[in-house]
Each structure stands twice: as C-alpha cells, then as structure tokens.
Amino acid sequence: MVKFTFDSANSNQQYIHITATFSSSKDETFVQLPAWRPGRYELGNFAKNVRNFKVFDSNNQLVSVEKVTKDRWSIDSSKTDTIRVEYNYYATELNGGSTFLDETQLYVNPVNCCVFTEETYHEEVEITLNIPEAWEVASSMTKAGEKWTVSNSEELLDTPFIASGGLQHRTYEVGGTTFYVWFNGEVKPDWDRLIKDFKAFTISQIEKFTEFPVKEYHFLNQIVPYKGYHGVEHQKSTVVFLGPSYAVFEEYYSELLGVSSHELYHTWNVKAIRPIEMYPYDFTKENYSQLGYICEGVTTYQGDLFLLKSGMFDLDQYLN
Numbered sequence: 001m002v003k004f005t006f007d008s009a010n011s012n013q014q015y016i017h018i019t020a021t022f023s024s025s026k027d028e029t030f031v032q033l034p035a036w037r038p039g040r041y042e043l044g045n046f047a048k049n050v051r052n053f054k055v056f057d058s059n060n061q062l063v064s065v066e067k068v069t070k071d072r073w074s075i076d077s078s079k080t081d082t083i084r085v086e087y088n089y090y091a092t093e094l095n096g097g098s099t100f101l102d103e104t105q106l107y108v109n110p111v112n113c114c115v116f117t118e119e120t121y122h123e124e125v126e127i128t129l130n131i132p133e134a135w136e137v138a139s140s141m142t143k144a145g146e147k148w149t150v151s152n153s154e155e156l157l158d159t160p161f162i163a164s165g166g167l168q169h170r171t172y173e174v175g176g177t178t179f180y181v182w183f184n185g186e187v188k189p190d191w192d193r194l195i196k197d198f199k200a201f202t203i204s205q206i207e208k209f210t211e212f213p214v215k216e217y218h219f220l221n222q223i224v225p226y227k228g229y230h231g232v233e234h235q236k237s238t239v240v241f242l243g244p245s246y247a248v249f250e251e252y253y254s255e256l257l258g259v260s261s262h263e264l265y266h267t268w269n270v271k272a273i274r275p276i277e278m279y280p281y282d283f284t285k286e287n288y289s290q291l292g293y294i295c296e297g298v299t300t301y302q303g304d305l306f307l308l309k310s311g312m313f314d315l316d317q318y319l320n
C-alpha cells in the first residue's frame, strides 16, 4: 500500500509538507512527479514548486537521490524495502486545476504534487490529512476511519480534494448515484433552485447515455471574490472555479449551470470514453491526440444543449 500524508501546518509560508511511502524491491527506484495533467493537455512543470526533496530508507536514514529529468528522481533502494519521500510543495496558485494552501484551506490536485513509482502504481493509496480539526473534506476519496483511500495511483492523480472550514454542501440522487454539490468560499447558495436545476440536467444526460459510469460524483465549487470561470473534469468529480462570489447566484448563475453541465458530460466524454492515445494516461510525458474537437467540441455543444432540452435555458439564453 502507498501512503501519503499532507500537512497544512506551514500555511503562512504556503508550503504543503508531503510525505509518501512506497515499497521497493529493486536496487534502483524511479520516483516520478506528473509532467502534465489531463484537462488542460499541456506540460505542467509542477516540479518547479517542489523544495527540500529528501528520501529515507526503512531505518529512517537518508538515501542518495539523483534528479534525472525535471520531474523524475533516481533513488538508491538497494538496501531497503521501503522508501519514504518527503518534500515541500509551494502552493500559491488558486484555480480549477491547481494546488493551494493558506490559513483557510488546503486544496490539492494530486496531479500537481503527488509522486508515484512504477512498481506501486496499481497499489491502493492511503491518505492522511494533518489539518485543523474543524475543517471538512470535499472529495470523491473513500473515508476509512481517520484516513482516506483511493484504489491506485492513477485514481489518486485524478482525485482533487478541498479541506476547509468554509465548506457547504447538499446532495441529490439520480438513478442510484449520489451527487454532492460543494461550495468553498464566501457564497450563499440558493440550494432549492440549484438542486432542482442540477437534478434536471443530470437526469436528461443520464437518460441519453442510459447509465452513469460511477456510483458517487462531486461538484467541487471554488468560489472567489474576483472574476473567474472555468472547470476541470475528473472521473468522479469536477472542480469549478467561479467568481465574483456575489454574482454566482445572480447574473453568473447561467455560467454555473453551463460549466457544471459541461463537466458532468465529460464523465462520459473524455473520462470514460477517451482517445486511445490517453488510455492509460502516461504521466511521464505529454500525451498527444487529434481528437480535441470530440473531447472539448462535442462536450461544449452538448453541455449547453442539455440545458436547453431540460428547460434550464430558454432559446435566447442558449443562443447567447
């Protein structure tokens, strides 16, 4: 089992202290940080945010490390059967696909900041969060007592979470799937209106596809006081970045619906139905595909069309 710990104690300096433990049967182990992330389809250079990268053996002794590419490290694991990797991740960027820490929240997109090894890539991952007791956690990770789990490293890299004292949420059910709608930030959701509308576009999409690919789905809304409008899709969740906060349930409400319907459609188109070049994802280098017009073009078209067909948008709103 792979074990991760995220520590929010350095929120003043905005460093997340990350510890990752991997078993290792080889003399040399490569530790890799993703070079890119799905959803943006461009190189990330996340390694620039990594500081104080250190590796320890099972006796807690420092092990020699050599950096072999901008996001890959070679570890001498000849005399140990586990390696513990420790580093700080500088987390100052807040958007739909980033990782951010301050005194109000620990927001992690593991694809930015979580290392993996080839040998343990398919092992279950256990996550420990050292965060203030009052904080809640919004995520599709599975709760296991005080800890969280995901089935393997590929799922970890596709599973963002927000730990914060400012989370609000409601749920609704469609066809046996529970949908969680989370808001983080200064916002007063009009829950009745939102649940009615989200349920409507969810029902009409599932009707067309006949079933939903996952048992539980999370809309993670990061609401900011300034202007923002985008989302990033994942298999079991989406992060929607939207602002200014005062407008989210006023003049930006149609944007909230638009981006949420779009991201839900991605659960099928691009997460479940994916260009062959990206199946499976190769996180060591960027993945090329000619099918952007299907992944994004069709999703953009259908996301809004479902809002028209389920009565959320009238023709003027749709054409706009």
Ligand SMILES: [Zn+2]
Residues within 6 Å of the ligand: 233, 262, 266, 295, 296, 299
């Ligand atoms: Zn999209």
